[in-house]
Amino acid sequence: MLPDLERKLLRILINYSMHRRTMPSVKQMELLTGRSKVDITQGLNDLESKAYIAWPDRKTTSGIQILHDEEDEQLQVPTQDSSNLDYWTYY
Incomplete structure (x- = not known):
């Protein structure tokens, strides 16, 4: 599971790029996260080291x-002989 800042940065990058067709600047990420430039740069470096993003320049x-x-999390799928409660718990 990603730490809070990294998860937040990844969501910002995904949503911003989908709606505006560009990536946000560091200044815009500072405004959206409330964090400093150093924290954002460190978070982006961590995302790159974990292979969530590629940051060439x-x-x-x-x-x-x-x-x-998104993070690769294993979803537990109920078996055939599970009760009705499992359906509402796992889906």
């Missing part, structure tokens, strides 16, 4: 590419 955020949009 460190001087600008416009070249960031999103590789994975």
